[in-house]
Each structure stands twice: as structure tokens, then as C-alpha cells.
Amino acid sequence: MTELNLDRKSISLVVNDRQVTAQVEPRLHLADFLRDHLRLTGTHLGCEHGVCGACTVLLDDAPVRSCITYAVACDGTKVQTIEGFEKDEDMALLRAMFSREHGLQCGFCTPGMLITSRDILRRLPQADERRVRVELSGNLCRCTGYKGIVSAVLGVIEAAHHPENKKSEVASAVAANHQEFTTFTPYAANFSSAIASTVSPEQLSEGASLDTAESTARKGWTHVEDGFVISLPPDRVWLAFLDLPLLASC
């Protein structure tokens, strides 16, 4: 065989409960198919070689890495992306807990984290912290240090162990996420003058003064130097890093 057959292949699959048919190049991976062809950009691509887990989706109800799964190989399957969990109770609770426990910062890993976390809830309803950490080890997060994510998953597991509380837990967590809009009467016409009348420039800058001094280090560049001293021993500082509510309130 020397000739390379570049014919597109016809595939038919169910994506988020919708029947989809398409002609795809065999080398097109599932994540690119979802993002570029179906515009389901909630699936994120990090490493594109199966390491980071950001592109995790459900394929026939099991989490897989969509960057090393080819779309052509998914003919006849059922795919569920992060966009497909609107009516899923587990996912609703996870979303609320991720928010409450600061389980995300930049959000890049979050779709994969949520889908993997939901799989943990279903497969390992008794998982303890160590198990949750092991199970999440295939999903990389570069912001949170994982603590918030682990707390969020454990929070959902905890709620599930107290079914009498689960409903109210879901309700309050979801409510905390979806505060009702309060109507108000805005300043009418000239927005900027209205601002000027209520907030002073000093209040906006919160006491800091703007340093506009030109740096001499490099022509045309502004050199900014900043630093602060924490008057505590390193051990205490590391302990503070474990205290998410404290950190988040900073």
C-alpha cells in the first residue's frame, strides 16, 4: 500500500442528546470535531496528547480524553460534553460546590474536572479525600492547588450521605449561585458625571498613588518593582495556604 486514501468518512453519533451526522477526516480528533464542527467550545484542549485531562468528555457514559480519541472511531456512540449536563442533578451540585469551595480560578481545567468528578460520585460514592485525589490525578489544574476542587467533590459526597439534607444543600448551594436580580433606579442621563458626584478619585484608587515616573532601565519601558514582607515564620505562611476561606477573602 503506497497510496494514501484521504477520503472523508461518514459518521453518525449522538452528542448531548442530539443526533449528528458529519463527514470527517480520519485524523480529526473528537475534541476538534466537537469544538470546530459543532461549536461546542466548552470542551477545552490543553496538551493534546492525553496528559492534562482538560478535554475529558463522556463517551458512552464513560470519561475519555477527546484529544486522543478520533471522531471517526466514535461512529454510533453517545457523547456528552460539559454543555450537556444542564438537567443533571449531580452536575448542578458539583457546579455549586466548585463555586462555593473555590474549585476554579481560570476555569480552563474545569470542564474536564467536573466530568471526572461526576464519574467519581457515581462510581465511588464512598471515596475519601485520598481516593478523590488519586481519581483526580489525571486532570491537571495550574491555579487552585487542587484543595478547593477536592473539597468540592468531598462536599457533594458528604451531602449524598445525608439524603435528608441533600435537597436543601442543593437548594442553598444553587441559590447562593443564582441570586435574584434586584431592581433599582439608576442615575438617569450623564453616567460619568453621576459617578463623579458619588465616588471621588481617591476612593477609586483606595489610597494608592499612581507612580508615573519613567524608568531609566530601558528606553521606552516602564519598570515596576513591588514586594512586601510578611512578618510571620514560613511554617505559619504555609498553614495559611491551606485555609481556603482565608485566602479567598484576601
Added chain:
Amino acid sequence: MKSSSFDYLRAREVPEALTALAQGGSDAKLLAGGQSLGPMLNLRLARPKLLIDVSRIAALKTIEEKPHSWSIGAAVTHAKMEDAKSTFHGAMMLGEVAAGIAYRGIRNRGTIGGSLAHADPAADWPLALATLAAVIHLRNAAGQTRLVPADDFATTAFTTRLAEDEMIESVSVPKISSAGRYGYFKFCRKTGEFAEASAAVVFDPEHRTARIFMGALSGAPRALHQLAEAIAQHGRSAVTSDAIATAVRHADPNLDSVDVHLHATVVRRAIERAMVS
């Protein structure tokens, strides 16, 4: 991170896959779970012109218990074996090893046959199956079958005794007797990463089997036969740091002192697990 172009064929039966493989020659590659081949394609370390998908061939996806062994189809996923963990009577190590491979997202796709054929020195199945004295069933396009012992299957890193027109059909794993013991240990810098050192141990007095292998070397897993024999005969008194380090050095003379220390520690931990299991 996009693969170069390839053609794709989803095989429904083993003969269909083998015919396509024979026709494709070195331009064709079998695709099972794709959890190693996928990254290699995306990184363009592999550029086959044809991928033959065998992951949906029903005959390759069965797990069967026989009187003295377990027969595992080549396209059985690690996750399926992880979930069957408690049912592997006489071969509990299979479920434990499966559960420790990479991450669930990988285990849901990756297969035992794919792992053996890929023959990554740091992978779990080549080491575990060599230690369990498993036998690999191969078939070619002419319908000929042959059996290769798992401890003689990989010849070196990423290289096996598979002929160009052959594929793995299944693996037979002999059962350990109720008096048998096993231990498996691997050292990974991060959970789920490829191992930097790994070892597997089986002692079965009823079958008079004593096997210790170490993996994550520069080539295929290596046997530590003399150490295994000494421990079988003398028990705990044969498990000394010196004896283990000597065995490790003997099995792979290319290891430097840091590697010897790491591998010897991992071998010791696998032995300890077998001693208390």
C-alpha cells in the same frame, strides 16, 4: 498536535483486520484503545497510512474463566478489568494492576492487548503478565496461531516478537493456588504517570513457582530468578538489601547506583507485599 493524515478502517471481525493488516504492510497499524498510539500520532512520532480499528471486535472483548486460567481478550479495557477486580479468582493481581494504570479516563479506552503490543518498558501489563507466566495468543492473516510466553514477548523497548501480519487475540493467565502470594509495586513521581521503577512478585508453593521481575528499565522486563529461588527456599531470611541490590545489578548491569537503589527499593516493596498478602 494534529496527527498526519491516515485512512481508517473499523474491522468487524479478526480475519477482516488481519487481511487489511497484511495488505497494508508496514504502512498499516492496528488501533485498539489508542491511549499510546493516539499521543504518538498527535506528536507525529508515528505516521501510519492506515489505522485498523480493532476495538469493537466482539471476539476480542471477552473475559473467560477456565479451570486453571483466565482468558482475557486483547481489546478488553483496563477499566473493565478494574471493575471485575473482585471476580478474578486465582488472579487477583489482574484487577489490582488494571486499577493502577494511568487514570480512569485512560483506562476506559486503553486495552491489555494494545499495552502488550506497544511494549513501553514502563507499562504495567508487560511486567505483570511476564511475572504471572501468562501466554500471549497471536494470529496472522493466513489463520495460523502461535503462543508466545509473556516473559519472552517484548524483545526490547517498544519492540515485540509480533510479526508484521500478526495480531494479539488474547492472553491466558494461569491461576495462582490458594496458597500462592503476589506483590506488585511501582514508583511514579506523580500518581498515574509512567513508572520510574516497577516490580512484580509471585510465589506459589503448590505450583512450585517463584518469579520476580522488574520493569521500567531501558528494555523489556528482566527476571530476578536467583533471588526468587532463594526467597522461595529460605523465606524472609533471603530478603536482604544486599541480596536484592545484587540481583538488580545482575539483572541489568547498565543501571547506575541511583537506579540500583531505586529499583532495589521497589523490588523489596513488591516482595514485602507478597510476603504479607
